[in-house]
Amino acid sequence: MLEVDGISVDVIRDGAAKRVLEGVTLSVRPGEVHALMGPNGSGKSTLLYTLAGHPSYRLAAGRISMDGEDVSSLSPEERFLRGLLLAFQSPVEVPGVRLSSLLLASYNKRNGIASGRNLLEVRDPKFLSAMRDAAAALGIGPDLLNRDVNVGFSGGEKKRAEVLQAILLKPKYLLLDEPDSGLDVDGVDTVARAVRDMASSGVGVLLVTHYARILHRVVPDEVTLLIDGRIAGRGGPELAERVEREGYSSLRGGSARAGMRYRASWGTGRRRSSWDQRKSALAA
Structure with a gap:
């Protein structure tokens, strides 16, 4: 299991540190799709870069572990060799x-x-x-x-190339930074199918997205909201549906309490049943 335990993260720019994440805790199990949602500037990409070991992101507190091993101090290459792979939002040429x-x-x-x-x-x-x-x-x-x-690649071609790398390298844990950005409907379907297949093969996926559209095609096992660098709520796919319906503004301020209340109802009622049916249909 990939575990993030109470981490706080500073971004280093021109020698100065700025706190971006505070007390973030979450986990990704093998074969699970865990969606991380939040508005622009909430710290989602920062979390992925920190997990991957990017040197510009300093772990100020907390612990990152993979399958029981503390990897907080390991280099990006060492994390990669242990099975952690980051697919970038904007891959470089x-x-x-x-x-x-x-x-x-x-x-x-x-x-x-x-x-x-x-x-x-x-x-x-x-x-x-x-x-x-x-x-x-x-x-x-x-x-x-x-x-x-990526030289002269369209946005969709870059995304497909990143997903292709993930399929071939067979990581234990895959960090996907907005895999649906820049894609048309067919492209989202193609990427979502690949994500489902990788999860079915046992890969743990942490998927960052602003919108719920790809989640309708993947159907996550868990959804975590990140707002202003802090966890604002946890739940099932219905939480993504709520974000789609009400927007992030409804979850600001007392958001953690609202998110936890929503978590309490996850797994019951017709909404959960409808998402289960959708997941079963996609798997068929």
């Missing part, structure tokens, strides 16, 4: 590196292949076949695989 080469090198690194050798020297035919098949399922053709990473 990498001129001179083909997408297929990045995927191959990342796969070899993740699996301890080609240790002490060039990561591109070992080309497992099974992996290459899996890469082509997974790419095709996401609507990524050979031409995109042979282009430099």
Whole structure:
């Protein structure tokens, strides 16, 4: 289980620290989709970057653990090798590196292949076949695989490339930063299907989003609201529905109490039943 225990986080800019998260606690179990929602500037991306070990985000208090191991002080590479993967909201361009080469090198690194050798020297035919098949399922053709990473990619192509990396690397825990941004309806369906498949295979997913539209296609096991750097509520998918209906402003101020009251009703009544039916239909 990926556990976040009472963490407070400072963002370091030009040598100065600014507190962005305060006392955040949540967990992600294997095979679970945990949705993290909140308005712009609430600290959602900060939480993901902190979990991934980004050096600009300093853990001021609390603990991060994976499967019982404290990883708070580990480097991003060490966390990656233990099975933690971050899919970026705005992936950077990498001129001179083909997408297929990045995927191959990342796969070899993740699996301890080609240790002490060039990561591109070992080309497992099974992996290459899996890469082509997974790419095709996401609507990524050979031409995109042979282009430099994210150079000239559309927003949708960047998102698909990030999801493709997650599928091929098979992390234990996947951090998805707004995977639905910049996607049309078909793109959201494609990404949501991939997320469902990964969760079904045992991957724990922490999915950040502003809107509930992708959650109608994924149906999370748990929803946590983050507002102004603090947990503002927890519940099931019905909490995302409430946000969609009422907006975040209704949850500001005494929000934690309102969120916890909502949690008490989660699992009962027709609303929960309707979400269960939707989840069953998507799994069929």
